[in-house]
Amino acid sequence: xxxxxxxxxxxxxxxxxxxILVGSAASVLEGDExxxxxxxxxxxxxxxxxxxxxxxHPCPGGGWGNLTVDVAxxxxxxxxxxxxxxxxxxxxxxQARTTVACAADAGLWWTDELVLGRSGENRCxxxxxxxVRIDRDGRPAWRDGLSTGGGWTGxxxxxxxRYVATTVRLDPSEATVxxxxxxxxxxxxxxxxxxxxxxxxxxxxxxxxRVLAADPAAGRATLGPLRP
Numbered sequence: 001x002x003x004x005x006x007x008x009x010x011x012x013x014x015x016x017x018x019x020i021l022v023g024s025a026a027s028v029l030e031g032d033e034x035x036x037x038x039x040x041x042x043x044x045x046x047x048x049x050x051x052x053x054x055x056x057h058p059c060p061g062g063g064w065g066n067l068t069v070d071v072a073x074x075x076x077x078x079x080x081x082x083x084x085x086x087x088x089x090x091x092x093x094x095q096a097r098t099t100v101a102c103a104a105d106a107g108l109w110w111t112d113e114l115v116l117g118r119s120g121e122n123r124c125x126x127x128x129x130x131x132v133r134i135d136r137d138g139r140p141a142w143r144d145g146l147s148t149g150g151g152w153t154g155x156x157x158x159x160x161x162r163y164v165a166t167t168v169r170l171d172p173s174e175a176t177v178x179x180x181x182x183x184x185x186x187x188x189x190x191x192x193x194x195x196x197x198x199x200x201x202x203x204x205x206x207x208x209x210r211v212l213a214a215d216p217a218a219g220r221a222t223l224g225p226l227r228p
Contacts, residue, residue: 005034016045021083028056028065028094035068040077040106050083053115058091064127067096078107078172085113085163085216088128090121096130104137108170108206113223114146115216116162123162124153134168141204142168161212163219169199170206 004027010018019038028034040046056065067086073079088094102108112132116123131145144166151157158164199207213219 004028004032005036014045016047018047018049021048021050023050023052023054028054028067028092030057030059030061030063030065030093033066033068036070038069038071038079040071040073040079042074043076044074045078047080048083053084054086056086056088056092056094058089059093060091062093064093064095064129067094069096069098069100071098071100073100073102073106073108075103076105076172077103078109080109082109082111083113085115085165085220087115087118088126090117090123090125093127094130096128098130098132100132100134101138102134102136102141102170105172106136106170107172108134108168110134110168111165111223113165113220114163116158116164124148128152132166134170136170136204136206139204141170141202141206142208158212160214161219163211163213163216165211165219165223167209167223168202168206169208 004023006022008020008022010020012018021036038048059065071079071081086094086096098112100108100110114130116128117126126148128146128148130147132142133140134142146152146157146164153159199209201207211219211223213222
């Protein structure tokens with residue numbers, strides 16, 4: 001990787017590896033184009049963390065900071081993606097595109113955290129244009145995105161939330177079902193009812209949980225038990 005991002009790799013006791021993202025220069029600035037491209041090879045196990053939150057700085061010229069993440073998780077591999085939050089400052093603009101392609105028997109734990117404004121800032125004084133595409137065996141597993149515009153702070157979207165976190169879990173042991181069928185896959189875990197536990201089953205197999213909070217610290221405390 002090149003500045004403003006660097007990476008360090010740590011080998012764990014069980015033989016898996018952890019990739020730690022480190023900010024090596026100020027970012028994300030207006031006009032920046034940051035890109036992360038990652039391939040987890042067959043049978044490999046990888047976790048991705050970061051040492052600090054990623055701050056998207058104000059854009060005085062009205063431009064955007066851009067972040068692109070492109071990931072492939074190949075056969076029999078597993079990836080746990082859980083960096084620190086992205087914080088979008090007032091006056092900033094963030095365009096983010098995430099694409100994840102998983103093999104049919106790959107495992108995935110994908111967590112995104114977004115904080116809208118620094119402490120004391122108005123979340124309406126920023127701009128967002130984000131999308132997330134996660135595929136499993138070439139089929140859509142999850143589609144998401146958030147754009148500022150009419151109604152984005154209304155009750156149907158964010159309400160009072162300044163903190164938005166999403167965790168998507170794809171377990172290779174889960175039986176998948178064709179998209180569009182009525183039957184939903186079960187979600188492994190101590191609670192047999194995914195709706196009671198806060199996990200929502202995805203139609204093609206896997207599960208989703210979203211945390212919205214007006215206070216980022218409270219939101220992170222809620223998300224904490226979900227971290228692997």
